[in-house]
Amino acid sequence: xxxxxxxxxxxxxxxxxxxxxxxxxxxxxxxxxxxxxxxxxxxxxxxxxxxxxxxxxxxxxxxxxxxxxxxxxxxxxxxxxxxxxxxxxxxxxxxxxxxxxxxxxxxxxxxxxxxxxxxxxxxxxxxxxxxxxxxxxxxxxxxxxxxxxxxxxxxxxxxxxxxxxxxxxxxxxxxxxxxxxxxxxxxxxxxxxxxxxxxxxxxxxxxxxxxxxxxxxxxxxxxxxxxxxxxxxxxxxxxxxxxxxxxxxxxxxxxxxxxxxxxxxxxxxxxxxxxxxxxxxxxxxxxxxxxxxxxxxxxxxxxxxxxxxxxxxxxxxxxxxxxxxxxxxxxxxxxxxxxxxxxxxxxxxxxxxxxxxxxxxxxxxxxxxxxxxxxxxxxxxxxxxxxxxxxxxxxxxxxxxxxxxxxxxxxxxxxxxxxxxxxxxxxxxxxxxxxxxxxxxxxxxxxxxxxxxxxxxxxxxxxxxxxxxxxxxxxxxxxxxxxxxxxxxxxxxxxxxxxxxxxxxxxxxxxxxxxxxxxxxxxxxxxxxxxxxxxxxxxxxxxxxxxxxxxxxxxxxxxxxxxxxxxxxxxxxx
Amino acid sequence: xxxxxxxxxxxxxxxxxxxxxxxxxxxxxxxxxxxxxxxxxxxxxxxxxxxxxxxxxxxxxxxxxxxxxxxxxxxxxxxxxxxxxxxxxxxxxxxxxxxxxxxxxxxxxxxxxxxxxxxxxxxxxxxxxxxxxxxxxxxxxxxxxxxxxxxxxxxxxxxxxxxxxxxxxxxxxxxxxxxxxxxxxxxxxxxxxxxxxxxxx
Numbered sequence: 001x002x003x004x005x006x007x008x009x010x011x012x013x014x015x016x017x018x019x020x021x022x023x024x025x026x027x028x029x030x031x032x033x034x035x036x037x038x039x040x041x042x043x044x045x046x047x048x049x050x051x052x053x054x055x056x057x058x059x060x061x062x063x064x065x066x067x068x069x070x071x072x073x074x075x076x077x078x079x080x081x082x083x084x085x086x087x088x089x090x091x092x093x094x095x096x097x098x099x100x101x102x103x104x105x106x107x108x109x110x111x112x113x114x115x116x117x118x119x120x121x122x123x124x125x126x127x128x129x130x131x132x133x134x135x136x137x138x139x140x141x142x143x144x145x146x147x148x149x150x151x152x153x154x155x156x157x158x159x160x161x162x163x164x165x166x167x168x169x170x171x172x173x174x175x176x177x178x179x180x181x182x183x184x185x186x187x188x189x190x191x192x193x194x195x196x197x198x199x200x201x202x203x204x205x206x207x208x209x210x211x212x213x214x215x216x217x218x219x220x221x222x223x224x225x226x227x228x229x230x231x232x233x234x235x236x237x238x239x240x241x242x243x244x245x246x247x248x249x250x251x252x253x254x255x256x257x258x259x260x261x262x263x264x265x266x267x268x269x270x271x272x273x274x275x276x277x278x279x280x281x282x283x284x285x286x287x288x289x290x291x292x293x294x295x296x297x298x299x300x301x302x303x304x305x306x307x308x309x310x311x312x313x314x315x316x317x318x319x320x321x322x323x324x325x326x327x328x329x330x331x332x333x334x335x336x337x338x339x340x341x342x343x344x345x346x347x348x349x350x351x352x353x354x355x356x357x358x359x360x361x362x363x364x365x366x367x368x369x370x371x372x373x374x375x376x377x378x379x380x381x382x383x384x385x386x387x388x389x390x391x392x393x394x395x396x397x398x399x400x401x402x403x404x405x406x407x408x409x410x411x412x413x414x415x416x417x418x419x420x421x422x423x424x425x426x427x428x429x430x431x432x433x434x435x436x437x438x439x440x441x442x443x444x445x446x447x448x449x450x451x452x453x454x455x456x457x458x459x460x461x462x463x464x465x466x467x468x469x470x471x472x473x474x475x476x477x478x479x480x481x482x483x484x485x486x487x488x489x490x491x492x493x494x495x496x497x498x499x500x501x502x503x504x505x506x507x508x509x510x511x512x513x514x515x516x517x518x519x520x521x522x523x524x525x526x527x528x529x530x531x532x533x534x535x536x537x538x539x540x541x542x543x544x545x546x547x548x549x550x551x552x553x554x555x556x557x558x559x560x561x562x563x564x565x566x567x568x569x570x571x572x573x574x
Numbered sequence: 575x576x577x578x579x580x581x582x583x584x585x586x587x588x589x590x591x592x593x594x595x596x597x598x599x600x601x602x603x604x605x606x607x608x609x610x611x612x613x614x615x616x617x618x619x620x621x622x623x624x625x626x627x628x629x630x631x632x633x634x635x636x637x638x639x640x641x642x643x644x645x646x647x648x649x650x651x652x653x654x655x656x657x658x659x660x661x662x663x664x665x666x667x668x669x670x671x672x673x674x675x676x677x678x679x680x681x682x683x684x685x686x687x688x689x690x691x692x693x694x695x696x697x698x699x700x701x702x703x704x705x706x707x708x709x710x711x712x713x714x715x716x717x718x719x720x721x722x723x724x725x726x727x728x729x730x731x732x733x734x735x736x737x738x739x740x741x742x743x744x745x746x747x748x749x750x751x752x753x754x755x756x757x758x759x760x761x762x763x764x765x766x767x768x769x770x771x772x773x774x775x
Contacts, residue, residue, distance in 0.1 A: 194596075
């Protein structure tokens with residue numbers, strides 16, 4: 001089939017091809033993740049060496065790092081933007097928008113997404129959002145500084161702190177672009193998966209990655225409207241002087257604010273009604289990647305496929321009933337709190353189902369240790385570690401003690417950020433041959449894994465001790481409290497580990513970009529995988545399959561069937 | 575492969591789920607997510623109203639007869655829209671276009687009445703930062719909820735204008751009319767909730 005001649009612009013910029021759009025998302029998300037990583041390094045710099053001068057940084061941030069010492073205002077902006085960029089622009093864009101776009105049509109046997117134009121539009125809607133978020137660092141007052149959760153009144157009153165001014169406005173505008181883009185993407189995902197599957201690909205024959213993307217699409221469509229409504233009200237509060245989130249009697253300095261009648265708790269409800277499903281929007285794709293990767297490299301069918309699907313459904317459904325566990329200390333009725341404890345701990349059941357199914361898939365298998373499978377195993381490890389600490393935070397009696405301490409920071413960096421990130425890394429190592437027609441360097445990949453894995457535990461595990469010892473989550477300089485001073489060596493250790501962790505990621509970036517040109521050419525199915533996406537040519541063009549779309553004769557996990565010559569039977573073979 | 579070839583490529587999956595095209599399915603999912611946006615605003619209104627206490631009696635601020643008339647106009651436009659969709663399905667483009675134009679007329683009347691309602695409200699002292707009747711959030715929620723709904727009606731009118739003009743040019747498809755109709759019914763249904771929850775309760 002002949003390829004239509006395409007110019008540079010229609011091929012690489014305003015492309016309709018779902019694979020190119022997916023790769024555009026990768027580039028965007030990795031750039032944003034790199035910036036978010038630099039912010040993390042700066043945060044750790046302050047905590048490891050509190051208020052010590054680093055004169056060379058003054059050139060980069062003349063206001064925030066005047067004479068090389070970080071100002072508290074700048075520190076607050078740093079962790080706010082680190083959270084925002086990482087949660088929304090890396091961990092949502094890379095696994096969901098990036099891999100969702102790239103993989104869904106390949107895995108379900110479709111030529112493209114249902115609505116390619118909308119797909120292109122959704123990418124070019126999120127780009128201005130990302131740019132606005134970055135620009136906010138360079139405006140008067142600096143970037144937003146109310147935390148990634150943007151709680152009012154800090155986020156609602158322009159004169160509250162320097163970051164509450166233009167920076168917070170740009171934060172809101174950027175988020176509105178993001179929500180619009182994510183909604184368009186979600187519509188495309190759900191409709192494509194329901195309507196465009198190839199012959200024979202029943203829902204219960206779909207790979208778990210596609211199942212996860214399907215549920216993620218639904219979660220996004222149901223949860224992001226709450227944030228959109230909140231953002232609309234917050235924009236009004238900020239720019240038109242309404243009081244939706246502002247009660248009477250707020251003083252900024254000596255000035256009494258004219259607002260009355262609103263309630264700041266309303267924002268917390270709206271935000272967390274999105275916020276909790278959002279962490280599963282990040283986690284579920286990683287779970288899907290891990291299932292596909294572990295099955296392939298253990299050469300075993302995934303254990304308990306049906307229960308895996310039901311667990312995804314259960315997690316998705318329960319995620320809408322637990323938002324209150326972020327608000328245990330907001331003064332809510334203890335009875336209501338108990339209800340949220342029950343729903344929260346109920347999520348442990350489907351989560352444990354998934355963890356045990358992975359363990360049964362691994363058990364007594366001859367694992368092929370590739371970079372992808374190592375990262376897949378890393379997800380299981382981080383998921384269990386983070387899951388166990390989640391029980392302490394999901395129970396209101398212990399959460400009241402641990403709330404807003406470094407225990408929380410350690411917990412969510414394991415389960416949501418860590419497992420999500422490791423899942424995305426594993427997926428890149430696994431599907432890279434299909435993305436660029438070349439292989440990544442396995443040697444660099446394995447070095448990257450071990451640095452990342454060890455450094456990740458070294459950074460985030462000690463944070464639990466800091467939290468139990470009472471170090472606050474968003475503190476600028478812990479040494480102002482005498483009881484936190486003995487913890488300084490731990491903070492220094494974490495900071496050094498964080499530098500190592502960041503340096504390790506440079507290896508990945510090098511590997512990713514250099515292998516695009518110089519990697520060994522890939523075959524159509526380099527891992528001997530059974531999934532439908534591997535029936536495409538080594539570097540599929542627009543339209544994915546040269547001839548007819550292959551039908552699906554089976555599920556994608558037929559590995560090591562007894563009595564067969566090959567140790568796998570592809571999905572497209574009868 | 576060219577873009578058109580991909581768009582026309584058949585898929586081999588047999589009967590599509592729920593027996594609908596992806597376009598219609600996408601419109602349904604969009605309606606769900608948009609409905610939740612309104613739900614977010616209406617729930618916020620409920621929370622703030624309960625937390626505030628001094629909420630004015632709506633019938634003393636608004637003329638409920640006037641609002642009921644607006645509701646009647648909008649629901650009537652839903653009926654004409656349904657007739658338009660049916661006519662399009664039966665393959666009578668001229669009748670369909672006539673009903674779509676009637677629907678557009680209903681939309682414009684509604685928007686005009688809403689503009690008049692706003693001007694009276696503002697003239698009586700209702701503002702974005704406060705009002706003479708009670709909690710300032712009362713007028714604030716009035717503007718944001720009815721304004722956001724009015725914005726949806728305006729969008730719907732624009733969509734219907736596109737449908738009507740395309741029908742006049744002969745570029746018309748029953749499925750397109752039906753999707754526009756789905757959106758229009760949704761906008762009307764949301765108004766019923768706004769009417770009940772903001773004006774009556």
